[in-house]
Amino acid sequence: xxxxxxxxxxxxxxxxxxxxxxxxxxxxxxxxxxxxxxxxxxxxxxxxxxxxxxxxxxxxxxxxxxxxxxxxxxxxxxxxxxxxxxxxxxxxxxxxxxxxx
Numbered sequence: 001x002x003x004x005x006x007x008x009x010x011x012x013x014x015x016x017x018x019x020x021x022x023x024x025x026x027x028x029x030x031x032x033x034x035x036x037x038x039x040x041x042x043x044x045x046x047x048x049x050x051x052x053x054x055x056x057x058x059x060x061x062x063x064x065x066x067x068x069x070x071x072x073x074x075x076x077x078x079x080x081x082x083x084x085x086x087x088x089x090x091x092x093x094x095x096x097x098x099x100x101x
């Protein structure tokens with residue numbers, strides 16, 4: 001069975017993601033630079049974003065990889081109750097990946 005990019009995108013949408021894109025792994029070349037810029041601009045995020053450094057050298061870690069699949073949710077389509085304004089992580093209420101059982 002051959003799977004193509006459209007099959008992957010359609011499956012992502014079927015699984016509840018709003019968008020799905022596929023990029024060649026070579027396009028991650030500038031990722032580390034952008035990550036460093038973000039950490040420099042927001043120093044308080046260093047501990048959180050440092051874990052993402054592993055994405056900086058995908059070709060070294062996964063020489064067989066040809067592409068990166070990126071899936072996303074658009075949280076703006078949900079109305080979050082006013083009483084949750086100012087609360088941390090309120091968008092997890094709308095996260096389709098969580099186990100509802």
